[in-house]
Amino acid sequence: VVQGEAAAAQVGNAIQRFNALPLDGPVPRPDILIVARGGGSVEDLWAFNDETLARTVAAGTIPLISAVGHETDTTLIDFVSDRRAPTPTAAAEMATPVLPELRAYIGDLSSRLHRCGGRAVEDRRGRVEHAGRALARVPDLVEMAAQRFNLASSRLGAGLSRNVAAHGTDLVKVSSRLSPSLLQRPQQVHTERLTRLLVRMKPALDRKIERSAERLVSLSKLHASVDPSAPLKRGFARVHRLDGSLVREGASLASGEGVRLVFADQSRDAVIDGPPALAPSTPTPPPAKPVRAAKPVSPPSNQGDLF
Template identity: 40%
Template sequence: MDSESQKPSGNVPEWSVSDLSGALKRTLEDAFGFVRVRGEISGYRGPVGSGHVYFSLKDTNAKIDAVIWKGVFGRLKTRPQEGLEVIATGKITTFAGKSSYQIIIDSLEPAGIGALMALLEERRNRLAAEGLFAVERKRPIPYLPRVIGVVTSPTGAVIRDILHRLEDRFPRHVLVWPVRVQGETSAAEVANAIAGFNGLPEGGRIPRPDVIIVARGGGSLEDLMGFNEEAVVRAAAASLIPLVSAVGHETDVTLIDHASDLRAPTPTGAAEKVVPVRAELMAFVADLSRRQGGAMRRLSDRRRSDLRALARALPGPEAVLSGPRQRLDLAATRLAPALARNARVHEQQLGLVAQRLARQSPVARLAGFAARLDGLSKRLRAGRDALLRAQRERVGRAFERIADLDQRAARALSRDLVQRGERLLGLEDRLQRAFAQNLARRRERLRSSASLLASLGPDAVLARGYALVRDEAGALVRGVGQVRPGQALSVQVSDGRFGVMAAGDGSTPARPARPLRRESPKGGQGDLF
């Protein structure tokens, strides 16, 4: 029974897991090569380390996994957000690692105007919370700019309307930065144009605008989405040059309108807001000139009448000089008594000074100085005598101390000499004993060396029966090879020397030679040679 159950049933083919997954993948991709799916974004995970984006699309009854590859994500106009209802366009495929299917998204767009408005509202609130729309950040538009920068499409009717309106009101130098005002790259180009105008240097080859106009004609909400992008809003808020937004018609409101310094209802209205009417300005200046001329004439007439009135109020020369003349006469009558009184006062002061000078006469001062000098002389003599007496006493005491010190020094010297003599006698005895001991040691060493020399000397060796053999030159013969037949040799024994003749073949005894003169050893030591 078990063996039959293990046999394959019928002709059903066997699939490997990989083959089955591949077949399912091809089936789904062939059947759903291009789909548009509407749903709400759930479980959104921003770009991971690889740059890809993963999330799910769901409705009330089902959910499907979604993937946006890194290259596609960078081109999307609408960025996915958690809870945003969108319409995704892509293809259905499977992921074998999880046995699931998913949609690979190629494009993404909000599902209807309501979703798009919700996205814009959320973005507006977030940027407003950062302070990008604050009123205190807005700068005033210059009254009469020298150069006007326009960011718009160079081929549309908008730039022609702006140039025509500027020509009618007040011709100015216009710089146009061409951009796309619709499409995927529109936001990036507009943001780069705003930053480019702000990056122009002052006094450069290309003049820097005094005001920037960002303009576009009317259109649907989707057409104007490029001006609602965060990059454009941040570029408008960061612009150091005053910026006027003129996007769409008066009823169209974009986020750049909130970040700009001034919003114009239309591009033509923007041209009207940045420059005044030249004719009106000239008429206004002429009117101001006429008013200034009339005011100057009226002021001159009023100043002239005031001068005449002041001249009538001035007094005559006699009236002006009468008062000073009377004061001079009064002063002349009072001068003589005043001089007399002044002379008397000075005379009294002179008398007082004369009395003081008499008290301070040189004779009186010399007498006082003489008395002081006499007193000082007496004090000097008394001090000199006292000083001499003190010096004599000090010298006497010094002599007594010197005599006492001499006696002490003599006693100390005599004691020192006695002590040194005693030490010298002790050292002499120690020196004699040390010399005798050293001499005995050296004699003992000499006897030991003499006995050792006698025992090791050549005379002792010869006394034991040995002899030294020498050739005619006196060199020692150390072997038979050094002797030739008939050679005369000298033989030294313990008590003298004698000569011999070497035999011819070694068997004939040597003939005794003439005895040599006996030599006695020198200095008690045998001759080694």
């Protein structure tokens, strides 16, 4: 029905069912839908103002022509359909155009397309020809370059000759001012300065060498005085433990401990005999100071003097 309370639901259901048909199904899917009815009052056409129906029309994928009422009648689905027709007859004419007119229209479009393409090609051809006339010919360009090259090559020999002559003249002017004395005078000045410098430096170098020699003699004497093997030549001996450590105090040695005595010519092993001396329990008064005897004159030793 297209009028009354059930109209909106039935029309919407039909639109949904048509859009749900598969393309290759048993029922052919329509290419276009037309929703149409004759004219009437506002109440008769009110079903086509339903919101649900309008949303269904807008969501459909099949093109839809709305042709409800006459030219003066307007409903809500007119604004959501793909095309609005003033009458159902006009909707049918829109859906089925006249074949000769359609062919004539397509032919007109084809001829217009060819004409536009031809004009574009002619325009491009004219622009290329115009640009070609503006360009110089290749032989002319080569001939001009060859002329410039020949002119430059003809001037090159004369230019090189003039350049060599100019440099030769400058060399003659400079060579006239050169003489061996110009080089000998600076050499003589430097030789004299070096000679004076050597004369001033020789006493200082001699004094420095003399001081270095005296310092070397002092260091050699100091080395001889602190040489641990020098006292061994005068009859002394060093006492070492068997592990090589030096014995500095006799109290540190135990009875029966092995030691090594180092002499000037050789080393001998020995064993400590007897207990170590015990320190007195009470201090003893110091002995009377003996009368100092005259110091005997010892024979000169071979130890050098530090001063």
